[in-house]
Amino acid sequence: MRFKALMACLGAVASAFAAGQATGQTLSQADEAKLYEAARKEGQIVWYEAAPIEPMQELVNRFSKKYPGIEVQLLRITGPQQYQRFMQETEAGQHIADLLLLSDQPLTRDLAERGHLAKWRVPTHDRVPEPFRIGEFAYAPYTTDIAIVYNTNKVSEEEAKILASSWKGVLDPRFKGRFAIVKRKCGSCYAPIHMFLDEKFKAEYGEPFLRAVAAQKPLIYSDNPIALDRIVAGERDFVFWLWEAIAVTKWQQGAPIRWVRPTPTPEWGNSWQAVSAHAPHPNAARLMQNWLMSEEGAIALQAAYGSSTVLTGVQDSRPVTKEPWHKPIAQRYDMDWDRWEKNYESDMTLWQKIQDTSR
Amino acid sequence: MMTQVAVERRPATGMTAPRITGETVLWLVLAVFITVVTIVPLLYTIDSAFYQETPFGLSPRRSLTAIVNVYTSARYLSYLGAALLLAGIVTTIALAMGILMAFLVARTDIRGGRALDIVIIMPLFLSPFTGLIAWIVLGSENTGFVNALLGAGAARLGFDLGPVINIWSYAGIVWVMSLFFTPFAYLFTVNNLRAMDSSLEEAARMNGATPLQAIMKVTVPIMTPAFFAAGLLIFVLSAEVYTIPGIIGSTTGFTTLPWQIYIDSTVAPLHRAHAAAAGTVMLWITVGGVIIQRRITRVAERFVTVGGKGQRAKPIALGRWRAPALAFVLAYGFCAVLLPLVALLVFSLMKYSSVSFSADLFTTKHYVDLFSIGNTRLALQNTLMLGLLSGAVCMVAGTLISYMEMRRKTVLASIVAFIGVLPVAVPGLVYGIGLLWTYLRTPIYGTVWILLLAYIAKFIPYAIVVSRSGILQINRELEESARMSGASSLTALRRITMPILKPTLAAIFFFVMLMSIKELSASVLLASQRGPVLSVLTWSYMESGNFQFAAAVGVVQSMIMVALVVITRLAFRVNLEKALAKG
Numbered sequence: 001m002r003f004k005a006l007m008a009c010l011g012a013v014a015s016a017f018a019a020g021q022a023t024g025q026t027l028s029q030a031d032e033a034k035l036y037e038a039a040r041k042e043g044q045i046v047w048y049e050a051a052p053i054e055p056m057q058e059l060v061n062r063f064s065k066k067y068p069g070i071e072v073q074l075l076r077i078t079g080p081q082q083y084q085r086f087m088q089e090t091e092a093g094q095h096i097a098d099l100l101l102l103s104d105q106p107l108t109r110d111l112a113e114r115g116h117l118a119k120w121r122v123p124t125h126d127r128v129p130e131p132f133r134i135g136e137f138a139y140a141p142y143t144t145d146i147a148i149v150y151n152t153n154k155v156s157e158e159e160a161k162i163l164a165s166s167w168k169g170v171l172d173p174r175f176k177g178r179f180a181i182v183k184r185k186c187g188s189c190y191a192p193i194h195m196f197l198d199e200k201f202k203a204e205y206g207e208p209f210l211r212a213v214a215a216q217k218p219l220i221y222s223d224n225p226i227a228l229d230r231i232v233a234g235e236r237d238f239v240f241w242l243w244e245a246i247a248v249t250k251w252q253q254g255a256p257i258r259w260v261r262p263t264p265t266p267e268w269g270n271s272w273q274a275v276s277a278h279a280p281h282p283n284a285a286r287l288m289q290n291w292l293m294s295e296e297g298a299i300a301l302q303a304a305y306g307s308s309t310v311l312t313g314v315q316d317s318r319p320v321t322k323e324p325w326h327k328p329i330a331q332r333y334d335m336d337w338d339r340w341e342k343n344y345e346s347d348m349t350l351w352q353k354i355q356d357t358s359r
Numbered sequence: 360m361m362t363q364v365a366v367e368r369r370p371a372t373g374m375t376a377p378r379i380t381g382e383t384v385l386w387l388v389l390a391v392f393i394t395v396v397t398i399v400p401l402l403y404t405i406d407s408a409f410y411q412e413t414p415f416g417l418s419p420r421r422s423l424t425a426i427v428n429v430y431t432s433a434r435y436l437s438y439l440g441a442a443l444l445l446a447g448i449v450t451t452i453a454l455a456m457g458i459l460m461a462f463l464v465a466r467t468d469i470r471g472g473r474a475l476d477i478v479i480i481m482p483l484f485l486s487p488f489t490g491l492i493a494w495i496v497l498g499s500e501n502t503g504f505v506n507a508l509l510g511a512g513a514a515r516l517g518f519d520l521g522p523v524i525n526i527w528s529y530a531g532i533v534w535v536m537s538l539f540f541t542p543f544a545y546l547f548t549v550n551n552l553r554a555m556d557s558s559l560e561e562a563a564r565m566n567g568a569t570p571l572q573a574i575m576k577v578t579v580p581i582m583t584p585a586f587f588a589a590g591l592l593i594f595v596l597s598a599e600v601y602t603i604p605g606i607i608g609s610t611t612g613f614t615t616l617p618w619q620i621y622i623d624s625t626v627a628p629l630h631r632a633h634a635a636a637a638g639t640v641m642l643w644i645t646v647g648g649v650i651i652q653r654r655i656t657r658v659a660e661r662f663v664t665v666g667g668k669g670q671r672a673k674p675i676a677l678g679r680w681r682a683p684a685l686a687f688v689l690a691y692g693f694c695a696v697l698l699p700l701v702a703l704l705v706f707s708l709m710k711y712s713s714v715s716f717s718a719d720l721f722t723t724k725h726y727v728d729l730f731s732i733g734n735t736r737l738a739l740q741n742t743l744m745l746g747l748l749s750g751a752v753c754m755v756a757g758t759l760i761s762y763m764e765m766r767r768k769t770v771l772a773s774i775v776a777f778i779g780v781l782p783v784a785v786p787g788l789v790y791g792i793g794l795l796w797t798y799l800r801t802p803i804y805g806t807v808w809i810l811l812l813a814y815i816a817k818f819i820p821y822a823i824v825v826s827r828s829g830i831l832q833i834n835r836e837l838e839e840s841a842r843m844s845g846a847s848s849l850t851a852l853r854r855i856t857m858p859i860l861k862p863t864l865a866a867i868f869f870f871v872m873l874m875s876i877k878e879l880s881a882s883v884l885l886a887s888q889r890g891p892v893l894s895v896l897t898w899s900y901m902e903s904g905n906f907q908f909a910a911a912v913g914v915v916q917s918m919i920m921v922a923l924v925v926i927t928r929l930a931f932r933v934n935l936e937k938a939l940a941k942g
Contacts, residue, residue: 094800
């Protein structure tokens with residue numbers, strides 16, 4: 001009995017040591033085997049994530065294949081709900097989540113500032129551009145970029161060129177009543193508004209542009225996936241903005257859609273990957289965080305989810321990039337996160353009020 | 360044949376102190392359990408309306424801002440008005456359709472008889488949310504299957520028909536909701552219509568009244584309590600629905616209070632205090648409804664039918680209306696069951712949404728995935744288990760609570776029965792937050808069992824209400840005879856009351872099981888990685904943009920409900936349609 005207790009204590013100490021190592025700032029190549037060993041002993045990861053289930057499950061499958069013996073449990077909870085749930089659980093001492101994929105930069109930053117995210121520098125840290133990381137607390141594994149998605153049976157090539165030429169292309173009289181917009185508050189819903197209301201674009205776009213869009217009498221859907229589904233079906237000809245990855249998934253299934261990304265294109269890290277500071281399986285969480293941000297993880301992510309990785313030096317291997325109609329982003333528009341946090345609600349309320357005038 | 364006599368029963372006078380018997384102990388345990396399970400989350404829900412909000416949730420500081428905003432601002436009051444108006448319209452249509460069909464089946468010589476029961480209650484096996492997916496596929500203006508098929512047919516005849524229906528409209532919302540709430544009106548009235556003694560109607564006819572006059576002057580007044588109970592249930596349930604008015608309503612500029620509650624509690628910036636405050640508005644409305652219903656029941660209780668069965672009416676001959684009447688019922692079944700199920704099935708076999716059917720559009724991938732992904736298999740198991748367990752627990756607990764309320768008539772029993780029905784009033788999303796807070800610091804948090812408690816709390820009201828009407832129909836003298844012969848109260852309950860109540864018990868079990876399987880709003884907040892359920896999975900896949908997979912889950916969910924009903928029907932030898940109607 002005493003021997004068993006002693007062994008249990010030694011096991012706990014060893015585990016704590018491994019976890020302690022894991023909470024350190026860097027991990028050398030040589031340490032990976034040790035981390036995997038410690039992770040395997042923990043045997044489990046609970047991953048709260050906000051992205052669509054199927055691609056994330058595909059990533060999990062690939063991770064599990066590389067690192068057998070670690071079961072990854074996935075729970076899809078979108079942005080603010082995930083934040084709320086994680087915070088409530090943390091405050092109640094219910095430490096369940098090991099990894100978070102949270103769809104909002106300010107929310108993730110807030111968690112880091114409150115000390116709920118582990119400081120963990122992934123081996124590829126220096127290959128992640130600065131706008132796509134929050135210190136060493138969180139990384140955006142993939143980019144989110146705004147696109148006008150259209151049904152190829154409904155929009156001619158000439159019309160697609162008009163849409164691609166400028167964000168103002170949508171104001172062409174021929175598009176009146178033919179497109180859809182989305183009435184929803186979310187990061188991807190806000191990013192273009194953030195750009196249109198930017199001081200430096202106010203003369204060109206600003207509130208009058210938004211009013212002109214509404215005057216085109218678009219159909220208003222309650223959420224992005226519904227809008228995309230209806231565009232795929234042909235209910236409306238195009239949707240005045242979604243993000244590329246959501247369209248890639250449908251395109252890969254054979255749906256008759258394409259998209260254009262006028263310049264400048266809002267491109268940012270909308271989803272943030274982080275290790276919980278209270279992770280019950282700290283080593284396993286860190287192992288997966290490393291893998292997700294690795295070259296192998298980035299390629300898997302591109303294949304499964306259809307969004308391009310932020311990791312420099314990794315080729316954009318998505319089949320869609322081989323299509324002649326698919327053009328790379330010419331000029332990226334970066335978010336001003338302070339202004340985002342300050343104006344998000346008022347800007348979105350303004351946009352929704354303008355939307356209401358379109359009916 | 361015995362004549363039905365209306366007698367006024369003396370109301371119970373004063374309070375009686377409960378004796379400490381096995382029955383009392385059992386009941387006390389149940390009362391404490393139900394009170395804790397329903398009241399604590401309710402209190403948490405109300406409490407969270409009194410906090411300041413931050414962009415990410417609630418601040419620890421108290422505030423009346425949300426309450427004042429929700430109760431006084433034109434914006435929230437207009438959302439409430441929209442929800443009540445919609446619920447009123449849906450209730451009126453569902454009641455009209457349900458009662459008309461109940462009357463046709465119970466009191467006329469319509470062809471089909473009991474088989475029509477099944478046709479009319481079938482929509483219960485489809486969740487309104489799944490039905491919504493089906494009707495988006497069927498009724499979209501330019502790409503709905505119905506418009507596409509009719510358009511193609513018209514084109515062959517050489518003319519352009521244009522869109523015939525458009526689900527993305529206010530009428531579309533009313534259409535979908537009315538279709539799915541009609542079975543409730545039918546179930547809560549058909550058996551009363553069947554059981555109603557026809558002698559009064561016949562007396563009216565003999566005195567020169569036309570059939571319609573006899574119905575309006577005799578049948579309708581007698582049936583008013585049943586109509587009201589059905590109407591109240593439909594009104595409360597339809598006022599709580601957020602998915603259908605929210606998703607379709609966006610295209611028409613229409614927002615209801617439940618949809619705003621959904622937005623406030625899920626979309627950044629969060630307004631959880633506002634969501635909770637709005638939840639309390641719904642609570643007061645239902646409390647009012649429950650009080651009115653109890654008064655009506657009490658009045659009805661004073662006039663009980665004594666003696667044996669009344670005179671069964673000779674079915675009213677429909678004459679030349681016989682065929683149209685059958686066509687009406689079948690048309691309802693076609694729109695509410697056949698069309699949506701076929702649409703869902705076809706849609707679930709597609710790679711993506713389309714009306715240009717071609718061989719390469721179809722795939723069985725979604726079904727293969729459904730049964731091969733570990734998470735969905737677990738969700739299937741959990742859904743089955745939770746449906747069965749919540750059905751069983753609510754059946755036992757709800758019946759005992761009603762029994763004590765009806766038979767023992769103590770103040771405490773009345774209070775517990777009243778408390779037990781309150782959760783029906785609070786929208787699932789808001790109540791889910793209360794449930795989450797209740798169990799957050801307990802070991803059941805993060806397990807599948809939190810969902811079981813949530814379902815018990817959410818559906819015990821139905822068990823109490825339905826069992827109350829069942830117990831009301833049992834003559835208490837039977838139990839009293841058993842007690843006088845030396846049986847304990849528990850024995851009398853077990854040997855006399857329960858067997859007579861068997862159809863009602865089965866009705867509660869079926870009903871709660873079906874509702875639990877379909878429950879979404881509280882499940883979305885409470886489901887964990889260890890306890891996924893099918894309804895949340897459907898929602899997640901739909902939110903992820905994979906409507907076809909969501910449709911596949913919806914089809915499987917409906918099949919499970921049908922299978923459970925068939926299995927239970929064989930095991931208990933009770934017809935669901937009959938049992939539910941009796942309840």
